[in-house]
Ligand SMILES: Nc1ncnc2c1ncn2[C@@H]1O[C@H](COP(=O)(O)OP(=O)(O)O)[C@@H](O)[C@H]1O
């Protein structure tokens with residue numbers, strides 16, 4: 001469960017102008033690490049997360065996931081990789097609004113080809129793990145922001161991925177929910193999951209075992225737990 | 233497994249948007265319904281034609297005076313007055329495998345009883361006419377051989393004529409006047425009702441052919457000879473024998489100069505059937521155009537649906553849905569719309585076909601083929617017009633889709 005990035009660049013063509021959202025990222029993340037990505041807005045954090053999460057491909061560079069090159073896989077292979085190895089948590093939850101919390105959690109298992117019964121059992125198990133087993137049949141709009149994000153985390157966990165990616169998961173939440181969500185991430189880290197999390201807040205970054213600072217598409221600092229980082 | 237999943241998702245999506253789903257289906261419902269109703273009308277017409285030809289009797293040959301016409305153009309010169317009663321007798325005597333030979337003439341007359349009058353068709357016939365047309369008399373008796381030979385002024389009248397001239401009294405034994413000559417009514421025909429073509433079969437007066445020719449219409453020739461052949465296999469043979477005999481009698485060397493025409497009811501039936509089949513297909517294909525319009529409606533709504541659900545597609549793809557998964561989801565959705573629409577259309581089509589035959593005065597015949605055909609056609613249309621929107625959905629880039637507001 002390792003991540004190896006080498007010389008990753010992502011260049012957007014806007015008209016005749018080229019914008020380098022990522023400008024040469026080299027990064028190695030080990031199994032069980034809890035890495036916090038920080039950096040000013042527009043520095044390329046989300047772009048990096050999308051590539052790490054196999055949602056996007058780099059323009060140049062190499063990305064080895066568990067030693068296997070995944071940077072230039074086809075759409076369907078990327079989709080399968082996302083489904084098997086990566087659990088993604090978004091800032092705006094990205095739950096399907098018309099189906100229940102349980103069905104939302106079970107969604108990755110549909111595409112993993114699991115049976116209906118197994119899906120229901122596992123989805124329920126992970127909803128319980130985030131403390132929402134009593135809300136299994138609620139639709140997302142009947143849940144609070146913090147609860148929605150917990151459903152999203154259960155969904156990220158349900159197919160037993162090696163890596164959990166979270167792009168500003170607490171960005172839309174109040175302090176109380178933020179604490180709850182961070183407690184879940186800390187627990188997951190203690191259970192041995194590899195976690196990469198984008199945040200603006202130093203207190204949240206302080207929970208991580210490793211802190212990375214991104215600026216103008218490059219990693220400018222790489223520090224251990226508790227070291228204070230200047231975000232701006 | 234994913235298939236069932238997709239069907240469930242499609243049904244949920246349709247139920248969530250009930251009104252829109254129904255409006256989308258409407259095109260298919262109308263299309264399938266129209267095809268079924270139209271074809272049932274066409275089939276009804278065909279059945280009417282077949283029935284009315286069949287009601288003329290089976291294994292019938294009709295000898296008509298006058299040269300054959302092709303597209304309304306008479307093929308040979310001649311007055312068309314060369315067919316005589318003797319010809320009819322000759323056919324009866326010289327040709328085998330014949331059950332009945334029934335010569336006839338006909339003309340419209342005003343028939344009078346006291347101060348009542350009625351316009352009807354007067355047929356000059358022989359007693360064999362009754363067997364050929366399977367007529368029965370309700371009261372009184374039918375024309376006899378004797379009536380024919382003596383040129384008797386006697387008449388058998390249909391029920392419509394009877395009720396119009398005599399009301400509820402029994403006309404048998406009474407007199408009517410045709411062209412100012414009195415005729416004694418010896419019988420009233422059994423009610424036959426309307427023919428399949430909508431003609432009143434009871435509106436007729438039957439008198440001996442000899443009386444009609446010599447006393448009433450002043451004719452020396454006859455119009456028609458109905459010949460009933462004893463078996464279907466013999467029809468062609470009898471037809472050519474009659475032709476040969478009549479040419480011999482009329483001294484015609486070249487068939488091009490024929491002054492008569494022998495027509496085979498079976499072959500007339502075949503022509504009529506193929507004509508009505510063509511009409512049916514025409515009606516059906518016009519209706520099928522509305523099916524295609526319905527398909528375009530499905531495509532339109534699916535395009536809107538794909539755009540509306542861009543985010544959903546992004547989420548599904550982010551969670552591992554492949555191109556095929558998304559493609560299948562949307563394709564199944566449009567197929568489900570067309571299948572449900574098609575099923576409702578079948579019900580609507582059959583119901584309107586029945587309503588048309590009940591209230592519209594048309595005979596309709598519902599058959600399985602147009603039902604199956606239009607159903608599978610509508611499913612095909614759902615598939616065809618669903619492909620483009622489904623592809624569009626499946627090709628969406630997950631990041632772009634997730635960012636969509
Ligand atoms: N699809 C895109 N097209 C053009 N430019 C983009 C696109 N996505 C991101 N960018 C640019 O790349 C840079 C990094 O964006 P992003 O990774 O979203 O930053 P962050 O998440 O750190 O705020 C920004 O300058 C942004 O404008």
Ligand SMILES: [Mg+2]
Pocket residue numbers: 045046047
């Ligand atoms: Mg961002």
